[in-house]
Amino acid sequence: MPLLTVNGRPEPLPAPATLAGLIEALQLQGQRLAVEHNGQIVPRSLWSETRLAEQDHIEIVKAIGGG
């Protein structure tokens, strides 16, 4: 199975193979997130047109409690 690395973990390529597809496959839609694709920040407005390929590295972050 073709794999991505998402937050350090292996994940299958979603269908469609885009960032928006990945967010949906992970059931994270609607949350306030920031995403890096191979080290580059991708604005939310470009998620649906950002194609993913095998071995891509994705980081998905959110705000949590901190001092």
Add this chain to the structure above:
Amino acid sequence: MSTHSITIAGKTYGSRLLVGSGKYKDFAENAAAAEASGAEIVTVAIRRVNLGQDAGAPNLLDFIRPERYTLLPNTAGCYTAEDAIRTCRLARELLDGHRLVKLEVLGDPKTLYPDITATLEATKVLVKEGFEVMVYCTDDPIQCKRLEELGCVAVMPLAAPIGSGLGIQNRYNILSIVENAKVPIIVDAGVGTASDAAIAMELGCDGVLMNTAIAEAKNPLLMASAMRHAIIAGREAFLAGRMPRRRYASASSPLDGVIG
């Protein structure tokens, strides 16, 4: 000079108390404590989502709402300038172009002391990229001045290690830092109870940022309220100007007309 409001990067806030959002029992307690503190700036951390666990889970920002508070994303947990810069860029994307950040680059997990060399390096890059940097640093008057000169919008020396609750350990350094500063000086870290916050303000600090002192109190809401009052009291005492210290007594009642 304003009594109770503080202006940071051109924006004025009604409270000189800044609070964190870590270590609370739950989001509801966190939100109630923030409310009781009167703070208008709340720090948040930026972390990876937990895959498979975050779907539908409550979100901090549903409780500490960006419409209600100015969120101050921090770079807590970063040990290199590179990681801190990356975290700030992610925070800016996450918060729709928000430029105000709390920069901290740590040197060691035991003391959580700032790595000043890396902090200076990260500051240069972030200021160049248009971030408004509030910087966590050591209580070293020279380094605080350097950070101001690099363009930080507020300089935030520690009073004692993060989460230690030890209070203001070096009042004379804090005093020197305040006297030399042209940007707000905010004590960040080390406050344990209300008197510590009052002392920081009496020394002339422009504000205090705290998390653990409220979150780890037995009653966080009551401590949040105590801190709100301590900041106000300390500020007023600073502006009022304290009496001189004397080694011996000075009678408050007239000496004339005493009976006998």
